[in-house]
Amino acid sequence: MARPRRLPFSSYLAALVLLFVATAAAGVAYGKHELDGDARAQALADAQASARQASAAVTRALNELAGEVAQVAATPHLDQTFVGGCSLKFGGVGPFGEGNLDVVRPNGTVACSSSPGKAKEGFKGAPWLRADLRGPKLYGPMDNPVTGTLSVAEVAGLPGGGAVAGFVDLVSLGPGLEASFGGPQELEFLVTNARSTELLATSSDPRRWTGAELAGTPFSKGRGSLRRGVTGTWRIFGSSTIAPLGWKVYAGYDEARALAAISKSFDQEIFIIIAGLLVAALAAVYFSRRVTLPVERLAKAVRERARGQRATRAEVCGPTEVAVLAEGFNDLVDEVEQEFHQRQRAEEATRMAEESYRHLFSHNPQPMWVYDTETLKFLAVNASAVSHYGYSREEFAAMTIRDIRPPEDVKAMEATVPVAPELERSGPWRHQTKSGEVIEVEVTSHSLDFEGHRARFVMAENVTQRQAYERQLREIALRDELTGLANRAVVLDQLERALAQAPHRQRLALVLCGLDHLKDINEAHGHRAGDSVIREAATRLETVVMAGDTLGRLGAADFALVSEHMADETDAISVAGRIEGVLASPFKVEGKELFVTASTGIVLVDAQRQAEEVLRDASAAMHQAKDAGGARYEIFNSTIRERAVARVELASALRRAVERGELRLYYQPEVDVTTGTCAGVEALMRWWHPVRGLVPPAEFIPVAEETGSILALGHWALQEACRQAAEWRGQAAAPPQISVNLSAHQLALPDLVSQVTEALDQAHLDAGSICLELTETALMQDVDSAMATLGALHDLGVQLSIDDFGTGYSSLLYLRRYPVDYLKIDRTFVAGFGADTHDEAIASAIIGLAHSFGLKVVAEGVETEQQLELLRSMGCDLAQGYLWSQPVPSSELPSTLRAR
Ligand code: C2E
Ligand code: CA
Ligand code: CA
Numbered sequence: 001m002a003r004p005r006r007l008p009f010s011s012y013l014a015a016l017v018l019l020f021v022a023t024a025a026a027g028v029a030y031g032k033h034e035l036d037g038d039a040r041a042q043a044l045a046d047a048q049a050s051a052r053q054a055s056a057a058v059t060r061a062l063n064e065l066a067g068e069v070a071q072v073a074a075t076p077h078l079d080q081t082f083v084g085g086c087s088l089k090f091g092g093v094g095p096f097g098e099g100n101l102d103v104v105r106p107n108g109t110v111a112c113s114s115s116p117g118k119a120k121e122g123f124k125g126a127p128w129l130r131a132d133l134r135g136p137k138l139y140g141p142m143d144n145p146v147t148g149t150l151s152v153a154e155v156a157g158l159p160g161g162g163a164v165a166g167f168v169d170l171v172s173l174g175p176g177l178e179a180s181f182g183g184p185q186e187l188e189f190l191v192t193n194a195r196s197t198e199l200l201a202t203s204s205d206p207r208r209w210t211g212a213e214l215a216g217t218p219f220s221k222g223r224g225s226l227r228r229g230v231t232g233t234w235r236i237f238g239s240s241t242i243a244p245l246g247w248k249v250y251a252g253y254d255e256a257r258a259l260a261a262i263s264k265s266f267d268q269e270i271f272i273i274i275a276g277l278l279v280a281a282l283a284a285v286y287f288s289r290r291v292t293l294p295v296e297r298l299a300k301a302v303r304e305r306a307r308g309q310r311a312t313r314a315e316v317c318g319p320t321e322v323a324v325l326a327e328g329f330n331d332l333v334d335e336v337e338q339e340f341h342q343r344q345r346a347e348e349a350t351r352m353a354e355e356s357y358r359h360l361f362s363h364n365p366q367p368m369w370v371y372d373t374e375t376l377k378f379l380a381v382n383a384s385a386v387s388h389y390g391y392s393r394e395e396f397a398a399m400t401i402r403d404i405r406p407p408e409d410v411k412a413m414e415a416t417v418p419v420a421p422e423l424e425r426s427g428p429w430r431h432q433t434k435s436g437e438v439i440e441v442e443v444t445s446h447s448l449d450f451e452g453h454r455a456r457f458v459m460a461e462n463v464t465q466r467q468a469y470e471r472q473l474r475e476i477a478l479r480d481e482l483t484g485l486a487n488r489a490v491v492l493d494q495l496e497r498a499l500a501q502a503p504h505r506q507r508l509a510l511v512l513c514g515l516d517h518l519k520d521i522n523e524a525h526g527h528r529a530g531d532s533v534i535r536e537a538a539t540r541l542e543t544v545v546m547a548g549d550t551l552g553r554l555g556a557a558d559f560a561l562v563s564e565h566m567a568d569e570t571d572a573i574s575v576a577g578r579i580e581g582v583l584a585s586p587f588k589v590e591g592k593e594l595f596v597t598a599s600t601g602i603v604l605v606d607a608q609r610q611a612e613e614v615l616r617d618a619s620a621a622m623h624q625a626k627d628a629g630g631a632r633y634e635i636f637n638s639t640i641r642e643r644a645v646a647r648v649e650l651a652s653a654l655r656r657a658v659e660r661g662e663l664r665l666y667y668q669p670e671v672d673v674t675t676g677t678c679a680g681v682e683a684l685m686r687w688w689h690p691v692r693g694l695v696p697p698a699e700f701i702p703v704a705e706e707t708g709s710i711l712a713l714g715h716w717a718l719q720e721a722c723r724q725a726a727e728w729r730g731q732a733a734a735p736p737q738i739s740v741n742l743s744a745h746q747l748a749l750p751d752l753v754s755q756v757t758e759a760l761d762q763a764h765l766d767a768g769s770i771c772l773e774l775t776e777t778a779l780m781q782d783v784d785s786a787m788a789t790l791g792a793l794h795d796l797g798v799q800l801s802i803d804d805f806g807t808g809y810s811s812l813l814y815l816r817r818y819p820v821d822y823l824k825i826d827r828t829f830v831a832g833f834g835a836d837t838h839d840e841a842i843a844s845a846i847i848g849l850a851h852s853f854g855l856k857v858v859a860e861g862v863e864t865e866q867q868l869e870l871l872r873s874m875g876c877d878l879a880q881g882y883l884w885s886q887p888v889p890s891s892e893l894p895s896t897l898r899a900r
Contacts, residue, residue, distance in 0.1 A: 013292060017277075017284050024273050031269070035262045040226075040236060043258035048238030050187055050251035054095070054177045055240035058191070061094025062244055065166045066136040066154040068093070072101060073136070073156035073164040086112030095176030096168035100146055104129065106161030115146055128165065133157030138244055141170060141193075141200055141211075150200070150211050152245070171210050174203035177249070186257065188229040190250040191242070200247060204231045226255060294318025298326050305333055310340070367441075367460045369396070372453045376400035379450055388462065390434030401458075406432045422446060428463050440464045482531060483538035486552035491560045494550040496611045498562055508605040509566035512618040513541065513579055516597045516630035518557035523780045529589045533596055536589075540582040544575065560618070569635055572602045576633035597631035599623075604635065620644035651707040653689065654700055658712050662688050665720050666887035669735065669897060670858060670880045673872050678897050680737030680771065682880060683721045684887045685713065705743060714746045718759045722770065724890050726763035733894045739771040739801060744778030748785065753792045760796075767797030771822065775803045779818060787818065794819035801858070806842060816853050822878075823850045827861030830881070833870055844874045851875065 072088065088101045103112040108124030123129060128139050133155065140152030144167045151167040158164065170191070177189040182203060191201035192214060202209045209230045229235045235252030242249055294317045301314035313333065314326040361368055367385035371378050378396045386393060389404055402410050409430050427442035441460040448457055480487040486494070498508050515537055522530040534557060541559055545551045550562040566572055579600055586593040601621025603614050621636040624643065634640060657663055667681040687695040704710040721740045728734035746752055760767055772793065779786050779802065790800060801822035802815060806829055825843055832839030847857045859871045862881030871879055885896045 013284050013288055017281055020280060021277055024277060028270055028273060032263075032266055035266055036259060039259050039262040040255075043236040043253040043255070044238055046238070047187070047236055047251045047253050048240070050181045050189075051238040051240040051249050053181050054189055054251055055242045055249040057094045057177070057180060058173070058242045058247075058249065059244055061096050061168065062138060062152070062154065062242075064093040065096075065099070065168055066138070066156075068101065069136040069154045069156045069164050069166040072103065072166075073158055088112050088114040090114035090166070092172075092176075093168060095173055095180050097176045097179075098147075098149075098172040099151065099166065099168035100144070102146060102165045102167070103158075104163050104165055106131070106158075110146070111162070113146060123165070126165075128153070128155040128157075128163060129161075130157065131161055133163060135163070136166075140245075144169065170201045171206045173201035174206040174210070177201075177251075178203035181251070186253060188231070188233070188235055188250075188252045188254075190230065190237070190252065192248050192250065194241075194246040194248065196248055199230065202230050204229065227252075291318055291322060294322045294326065298322065298329060301326075302329060305329075310337060364459070367462070368458065369460075370448070370450050370455050370457050371401050373447065373456050374454060376402060379453055379455055385460070388433065388439075388460075389431070395434075404431045404433075406430050406438050428467060431460070440467045480553040483535055483553050485538055485542075485559070486550055488552065488554045488560075491550060491552035491554060491562060492611055492615070494552075494562045495614060498564055499605065499609060499611055499614065507564050507567050509561075509563045509572060509575075510603045510605070510614050510618045511561040511563060511572075511575060511579075512554070512601045512615075512622040513559045513561070513598050514600075514622050514626065515557035515559075516599055516626065519777075521594065521596075523777070525589065525592070525594075529592075529594075532589050533587050533594065536587050537583065537596065537598075541579065543582055544578045558622075560615075566604060569604065572604060572635050573633075576600050576602060576635075580631075580633075599625035599630045600633035601625055602633060602635045616644075617641065647703055650695075650700060651703050651709070654687070654704055654707070654709045654713075657687055657709075658716050660690075662690065663713065663716060663720075664688060664889065665717060665724065666889055667724075667735070667738075667893050668880055668887040669884055669893075670737075670739070670878045671884050673859075673868070673876050673879050678733075678735055679878050680739060681735040681893065682739040682773070682887075683717060683724075683741070685717055685741075686887075701743075705745065708745070710743045710745050711749065714741075714743050715755060717741070718755065719762065722759040722763035722765050725769055726765055727890075729765075731894070733897045735893070735897070737769055737771055737799065739773050741773045741803065742778070744775065744781055747774060747778050747789060748782065752789055753796065756793060756798060757796065768799065771799035771801050773801045773803040773824065776805055776807075776815065779815065790818050790820070804860075806846060820855060822856050822858055824858040824860055825876075827881075830859055830861045830863075830867055830871070833867050840870060840874075843871070843876075847874045847876050 086103075088103065090099055090101045092098060100113060100115040102110050102114070102123070104123045104126070105111050106129065107122075108126060108129055109122040123145055126145070128135075128137065135156035136154040137156070138152060138154055141150050142153070143149065144151035144153070146167065147169060150170045152170065153165045153167045155163050155165045173191060174189050177191075178187060181187065182189060187203070189201070189203040190199060192199055197214055199209055199212045199214050212230075226234060226236050229237075229252050234255040236255050236258060237250045237252035239248050239250045241247070294315070297317075298314045301312050304312040310333075314329045316323050316326045316330070318326070361380075362382050364382055365384055367382065367388040369378055369381040369385050377400050381393060381396045385396070389396075391399065423444055423446045425442065425444045428440040429443065430438050431441050432438050440463050442463050443458050443460050445456050445458040448455055450457075478487060478490045479485070495510060515533065518530055518533065521533055534553070537557075538551075538553065538559065541551055541561070545561065546563065546565050548564055552560050552562075554560050561575075563575065566575065579598060583596055583598055587596050588594075599622050601618045601624065603618045603621065605614060617636045617640075620640050620643070621634040624634040624640050625632045628634075664686045665683045666686050667683055669678045670680045670682060671677070672679045685697050685701070687697075687700050689695045701710070704713050718740055721738045725738045742752075749755070756767075756770070756772070759765075760770065774790075779790075794800060799822065800818070800820040801824055802818070802820050803824045804826045805823050806826045823846065825846055829839045829843045829846075833843070834840075843859070850857045856877040858878040858880065859867075859876050860880060862868055862871065862879040862883045864883065867881075868879060868883060888896050
């Protein structure tokens with residue numbers, strides 16, 4: 001839309017100044033006109049007054065003349081007087097400067113004259129020479145016969161005839177009037193006859209004009225009383241009638257002079273006005289430069305900004321308000337600019353965001369689509385959806401979301417569609433591609449308005465593979481890897497589930513079955529062999545399981561059976577029997593035949609129980625069976641529970657035993673078989689329980705091993721033995737060496753060597769006075785580290801002994817690699833002497849072999865002379881046993897030794 005052109009403010013200002021000038025000019029013109037009028041009126045009034053004064057003066061002069069004439073005429077004996085000597089004098093009357101007094105005889109001759117030289121002609125024929133004339137009476141105008149000039153006369157008749165005549169010269173009237181009333185050059189006096197046709201007197205060049213005809217209209221009515229005077233000058237005339245004559249006196253001001261004064265003052269005014277205008281114009285210019293210009297610049301800037309020139313800045317100038325306005329404008333522009341940039345950035349960001357969202361949608365590797373929530377029709381699909389599902393975009397456009405479901409699932413599809421506006425994750429759902437392949441997807445969706453539709457955005461994630469993995473993983477998580485049986489978690493879960501139903505069934509049992517001596521099999525034949533034994537056992541145990549029962553593997557060699565088919569102990573015994581049965585035949589492992597037994601613990605659930613408790617009880621029963629030597633079963637009962645409880649109590653009491661000083665070391669001598677002298681003593685631990693009294697090591701050592709207290713106990717034993725050795729040193733019957741038993745747990749300690757060093761240092765003892773006893777199973781647990789530790793101890797000078805030799809599965813050849821000094825033949829072999837010839841043969845072989853390796857042999861548990869005799873014949877070096885002494889407190893040892 002075209003903007004109406006607007007004039008700049010300065011043009012209004014200019015127009016205003018022009019208007020002002022015009023008004024002033026008009027005012028001036030009008031004022032001048034007015035003033036002119038006033039001046040004319042004034043001049044006219046003045047002229048009028050002068051005219052009246054002049055006519056009055058003329059009348060007065062005529063009256064005076066008449067008086068003089070009358071006076072002369074009244075002079076007695078005028079005849080004689082004049083004849084005798086004429087002495088008339090005429091000095092002029094009023095404005096009339098010239099004239100003469102004449103006494104005229106009746107014949108017209110001059111008897112006496114005030115101007116005797118001139119009065120030659122006389123007044124013969126003069127109209128006023130009449131006998132009846134008295135007078136004085138006015139005559140004229142006429143030529144004065146005496147002077148020959150135009151005059152008027154006052155004539156008074158004399159009684160004897162003749163007359164006295166007083167003439168006044170009209171030529172002198174004009175200058176006279178002027179002298180009296182005119183002022184310098186100001187007034188022109190004209191005296192005319194009554195009709196103003198003849199000029200009778202004038203103040204200007206009177207000799208030339210007096211008596212002349214007055215040509216044309218004497219006074220222009222239109223311009224007041226303006227007319228040219230006799231000299232041709234424009235004058236303003238006033239008039240007055242001289243009463244005695246009927247003549248008119250005109251007094252005329254020079255118009256130019258009359259207006260001149262006014263025009264002068266008027267010029268001053270004009271000057272002031274012009275000066276004022278100039279000041280106003282200058283003010284306007286100044287104002288325009290100082291105010292209008294900045295305002296216009298500001299306006300220009302505003303216009304430019306409005307037209308979109310964003311860089312526009314207003315110049316900050318002009319008066320404060322304008323400058324502030326300009327600053328304000330600039331601030332506003334800056335702010336708008338800033339806002340503009342911000343908006344631009346925001347728009348850019350929005351655009352980019354939209355762009356990236358579009359990109360996110362169309363290029364997303366996940367299939368995405370938008371569908372109408374009412375018609376279920378696809379509204380948009382991305383490339384990934386096309387490639388995943390095999391339908392083209394056009395095909396999708398004609399489909400609903402039902403068409404990507406397998407037909408059997410469509411029936412189950414809910415009629416309602418979720419409308420949650422927030423993101424919602426659901427699935428997995430089954431979808432079908434165009435090729436008919438069924439895939440599993442998880443969808444993330446939310447509602448939105450899409451191109452006028454109430455729609456839902458869906459992102460599908462193909463989880464087919466993942467689901468497969470998950471199923472696999474679940475399988476793995478639930479299965480025991482080695483046997484394929486249920487794992488511990490599943491067993492416990494199954495147990496818990498069964499327990500929850502148990503009150504109704506009353507037939508629930510947990511059977512724990514632990515393979516005996518698996519550790520030994522591992523050590524002797526390797527872990528692969530152990531694993532195949534476990535697998536084989538699992539296979540066999542599965543034959544025992546009845547439908548609905550759960551068989552699983554809990555740990556290393558422990559199997560669990562959750563059975564819901566056991567009504568009572570008879571059933572339990574039969575299950576235990578069957579387990580024994582399936583394990584009875586030998587296991588073929590790596591070409592060898594192994595016999596495997598199991599310890600079985602059974603719990604019959606007879607009340608509301610927790611799974612943990614049931615498991616603990618079954619475990620207690622199984623351990624009971626194991627403690628009893630294995631290859632048997634125990635049905636959990638109150639005794640087992642009591643024993644288990646007692647065991648727990650024992651464990652906790654044991655933890656405090658060291659601190660409370662309840663432990664003691666007893667000593668049993670080791671005797672040189674050949675000399676019968678004491679070669680050393682074995683330190684054996686005793687526990688004086690505050691309530692139970694003496695607790696044998698067979699009872700508390702295994703518990704200590706299980707609970708870890710053995711470390712504290714062993715450490716104490718080591719220190720106590722060293723202390724005792726130091727105490728005995730130097731005594732006559734002191735044993736030369738003390739043997740201390742070490743547990744497998746102690747051997748595994750990284751600081752065992754420093755513990756030993758410390759104990760020796762504290763007692764200031766030689767390393768050689770100590771012998772450490774380790775069972776062969778302890779040595780077989782971590783061969784490398786055991787080797788290193790034993791090496792270090794050996795380097796220290798400590799003697800080393802292999803305890804309970806022959807009960808484990810280690811071979812002597814293998815043990816030869818250890819830096820040991822003694823072999824202790826287990827008590828069971830010695831006990832078997834006589835009864836079983838094998839034991840003697842084994843003992844003999846061990847002694848022979850040990851000697852060939854340079855080891856000394858100690859026989860344990862020697863109770864009889866026969867046993868001693870046999871051992872001696874076998875070449876056994878040392879022996880210990882009740883034959884000499886039971887383990888005794890340190891205080892009793894010297895007497896015991898002396899007794900020997
Ligand atoms: P061990 O090391 O084999 O100890 C020898 C066991 O045989 C001792 O049983 C001893 O009293 C017993 N004994 C000795 N001579 C005869 C005999 O003629 N006939 C019979 N029947 N037995 C005999 P004890 O003192 O009851 O110790 C049992 C086991 O406790 C020890 O067997 C040892 O393995 C363990 N033990 C004892 N004290 C300690 C200790 O301080 N530390 C560690 N780690 N274990 C210890
Ligand atoms: Ca021992
Ligand atoms: Ca032993």
